[in-house]
Amino acid sequence: MGNDDRTRRLVNGLGLFSLGLGVAQLAAPGAMNRLIGAKDDTRTRAVQRWLGGAREVVAGTGIESGRSPAVWLWTRVAGDIVDLGMLGTVLGRSGRRAKTRGRTAVATAAVAGVTAADLLAALRLSRDDTDAGYLGNGRRGIEAKGAVTVNRPVGEVFAYWRDLENLPRFMTHVQSVRHRGDGRWRWRANGPAGMDVEWDADITEERTDEFIAWQSVGEASVANSGRVEFRPAPRGRGTEVRVRLTYDPPVGKLGAAVAKLFGAAPDQQVRDELRRFKQVLETGEVVRSEGTPEGAKSRRTVAQRPAQPAPA
């Protein structure tokens, strides 16, 4: 996670830096002018305030909002170039006055340093601007999690999941899970673009009525692992089920397609699956409507069929 964390910290730092600098430029443009060795008059103050301060505050707010930080970082890079240009002008005009010239040079060096940091962060974020984060050793992966309460005793809920052959009943993209007989399970799932993907997985760790962990083995085209935990819900309300899945798609075309398959909301897909899991255990079936004939599936929310029977 190191790389990912470092990027996140850098981006956050730059966002806060933008906010701080912007507020200073807005509130005290005169002092800022003197600090960088520029001429201080109403015109340069206006430039400080509106061309500099307002821009920094907008960029900082954008970055800190967490929504498309890469885009905001690129606006920072553009702003840095404008700043460097202006500092160059100030440097050219400062002539003989060594003291102000020195200040401007320091400011220019500082801006150049920040520009490098902005550029680095923007490049890093743009490169991984998918919802996939970094897994260990720098590989891209998809993590998804979800939880649900099932109104059945913990033993029954555990046993149903432990028989992995049941999983396709509520995991829509999984076609089958078959016990190979040697403690190893053969998974077959819908892959991207109509391809089927298959892999073997082992149960790596389990404790009856508490948890099950599994992990794909060998040359899985999509390395993946999962862990599901079971806990009795308070006041006899059944069982709390918590799931965490990790997919580690390979680099290249297949990996990109898998990432796309999981879309912008991998957690949502897990929640859909858990909703169907709950339905199967509590009602014996996956609930369907004419608007959503395949049952709970958030992708359907944008492509609902009308609520009328399908043609026979």
Next chain:
Amino acid sequence: MRATVWMDKTHVEVQDVPDPQILNARDAIVKISSTAICGSDLHLYNGFIPTMRKGDILGHEFMGEVVEIGSAVTTLKVGDRVVVPFPIACGGCGACERGLTSVCENSNPNATMAEKVMGHATAGIFGYSHMLGGFPGGQAEYARVPFADVGPFKVADDIPDEQVLFLSDILPTGYMGAEMCDLTPGDVVAVWGAGPVGQFAIASARLLGADRVIAIDRFPYRLRMARDGAGATDVINYEDVPVLEALDDLTAGRGPDACIDAAGLESHIDVGPLQAYDRAKQLVMAETDRPHALREAIMACANGGVVSVIGVYGGFVDKFPMGAFMNRSLRMRSGQCHVHRYMEPLMERIRSGELDPSFVITHRMSLEDAPRGYQMFRDKEDNCEKVVLSP
């Protein structure tokens, strides 16, 4: 089959659509004998409920004959005459176990949509938007009924449709509105809205022992029905008298012990500028619901009293008198009706003659006339109170 289909805001059509098919083992197909237009259908008609799609079959009050059952249905057989509750309930989740069938945790396959709007999802409802499941409704010749071993309520052949049809929604809804008031003898109840649900709330409040029940509306024919049909002791036409003053007058300054909002999100008010303010906010989507009745119910309620909300709300309200609500120790109860738990006891009251819900029916039409029925009901044309359709 023929079915009433939502095409667009204020545009419904009766069209040919495919017949329903069994999709799950616990389904049944019901051939519909009677169905009704609900006041809450008018919210769909007027475009206030999000996630409607062109082609959606409307209707959530219906009854008829079982013509096909799925392989897992053991409690029904072909030929049974049934009334179908409007919320779809699985019978197996925690909510169903506690009798809260309108918040069934399993019956809405589009729960994700509902969660986005409401935080947590509610049950699926027949013919009531995709957010509530995307299920076709019962203003049609046939309907598929999921969890048919839980919902459909068998009725004997010797009792006419008109007396039992409203067990599907409005009678239990009105009853639950009164039940949530926790009435004790001597209580005074005020009911905002004398539409069909309001009528049944009034009748139920009387049954549950309220001393005095006050109906509030602006249509004289509805207030007449409230007095003569439902048993209201007093009526207030808010176009003629200020409601709060009239209620204070009737209760010697205490206010009603319980206030029932049976009007909901399209309520109307006689104060022009306030009505204009809320309509304007609804138009620009800054507020989805127009809560005049609810605001007034809160202001009117006696200290320590109950505000019972059975009128339908879809999203957000504005200018909610929280100060009055908090400082005066009010309680609020609400919910879509948990119909399943009321069918049996209300059926007994109908059988015993204590209650004849058919008094609200003013118009009987063919299913083919549904579009005209919607328009008449919406415009209160020809003193329209309740439209029953026969396929």
